[in-house]
Amino acid sequence: MSASGPLNEAERAVYEWQLDVPGFGEEGQSRLKEASVLVSRLGGLGGVVAYELAAAGIGRLVLAHGGEVVPSDLNRQLLMTHEWLGRPRIECATARLLELNPRLEIEALGENINEGNAARLVGEADVIVDCAPLFAERFLLNREAVRQSKPMVECAMYELEAHVTTILPGRTPCLACLFPSDPPAWRRKFPVFGAVSGAVGCLAAMEAIKLIASLGEPLLGRLLAFDTRSMAFHTATIQRRAGCPVCGEATGSPLGGG
Amino acid sequence: MKITVRFSAQLRAAAGEAARTVEATEGATVQEVIQEIAELYGNGFRSLLLDSEAVLQPSVLVFADGEQVLWDSPAPLRSDQTLIITTPIAGG
Numbered sequence: 001m002s003a004s005g006p007l008n009e010a011e012r013a014v015y016e017w018q019l020d021v022p023g024f025g026e027e028g029q030s031r032l033k034e035a036s037v038l039v040s041r042l043g044g045l046g047g048v049v050a051y052e053l054a055a056a057g058i059g060r061l062v063l064a065h066g067g068e069v070v071p072s073d074l075n076r077q078l079l080m081t082h083e084w085l086g087r088p089r090i091e092c093a094t095a096r097l098l099e100l101n102p103r104l105e106i107e108a109l110g111e112n113i114n115e116g117n118a119a120r121l122v123g124e125a126d127v128i129v130d131c132a133p134l135f136a137e138r139f140l141l142n143r144e145a146v147r148q149s150k151p152m153v154e155c156a157m158y159e160l161e162a163h164v165t166t167i168l169p170g171r172t173p174c175l176a177c178l179f180p181s182d183p184p185a186w187r188r189k190f191p192v193f194g195a196v197s198g199a200v201g202c203l204a205a206m207e208a209i210k211l212i213a214s215l216g217e218p219l220l221g222r223l224l225a226f227d228t229r230s231m232a233f234h235t236a237t238i239q240r241r242a243g244c245p246v247c248g249e250a251t252g253s254p255l256g257g258g
Numbered sequence: 259m260k261i262t263v264r265f266s267a268q269l270r271a272a273a274g275e276a277a278r279t280v281e282a283t284e285g286a287t288v289q290e291v292i293q294e295i296a297e298l299y300g301n302g303f304r305s306l307l308l309d310s311e312a313v314l315q316p317s318v319l320v321f322a323d324g325e326q327v328l329w330d331s332p333a334p335l336r337s338d339q340t341l342i343i344t345t346p347i348a349g350g
Contacts, residue, residue, distance in 0.1 A: 190347075
């Protein structure tokens with residue numbers, strides 16, 4: 001992560017409500033300004049993550065999302081709009097984010113995470129937020145995050161339920177510890193409300209902010225699960241898997257002090 | 259002793275209910291109760307939960323009292339304990 005830079009008056013005016021958060025202040029805001037976050041896909045989850053990070057004053061977003069806006073995006077993908085139907089999602093998302101925060105620097109790639117781009121995109125970020133629907137993409141991002149020792153926030157949803165956890169390579173379970181193989185029953189299209197993906201997207205954005213600003217206690221080695229049917233939330237400890245082929249040899253992570 | 263098992267994500271849909279309370283013998287393990295539960299809802303539910311050798315599918319997560327239970331570490335149950343079992347979910 002780069003050294004913290006001072007805030008200017010315009011930035012103080014925008015962020016004055018959060019500058020008063022105990023333990024955050026100008027130091028925390030400056031850390032956000034100097035930080036770069038990779039968000040993999042900008043759908044119901046990632047779009048909300050990116051929007052909240054843009055609002056919070058993150059300095060740079062690295063965004064990866066392929067395809068064009070289709071009608072079925074619009075129940076949950078809050079960065080996409082009716083006006084942009086048929087046009088590239090990445091361009092729509094970039095435009096929306098810059099409307100909110102014109103100071104934001106964006107590197108936008110109109111494709112999803114793949115073998116050809118994963119190492120470079122992870123290398124450009126201080127923190128990664130994995131919001132992809134396909135486990136092949138998620139495993140690839142996990143592998144690169146562990147290899148480059150980058151913290152990664154994992155978030156997911158299904159129907160009215162959602163999960164979030166934060167991975168510090170070498171200190172916490174990685175995604176392959178939790179899910180050692182591609183789940184055969186998982187399908188690309190699954191039932192979900194936008195309010196559910198949005199809720200977990202906000203939590204994931206908060207995890208990224210906490211990691212960057214050294215604020216509070218990230219979900220390290222813990223999985224937060226919630227069910228909006230009953231509004232039941234629970235947190236459970238999770239374990240590294242002995243002999244994990246991805247993180248078995250990893251120790252420590254730059255933002256975790258490990 | 260009574261054990262409550264809560265189902266999450268695809269398991270809940272396959273079971274058609276959110277939870278089931280079962281009667282387990284004293285000294286029963288988490289693994290034994292899961293193998294019993296696997297037979298209650300038909301093949302779709304069973305295949306989400308266990309492989310053909312009645313071993314937990316590798317990406318299914320099991321929690322007891324807020325801690326993950328690994329299949330290879332037999333975990334004794336206590337009366338009135340609640341288990342949570344979830345299949346993997348993703349973003350989108």
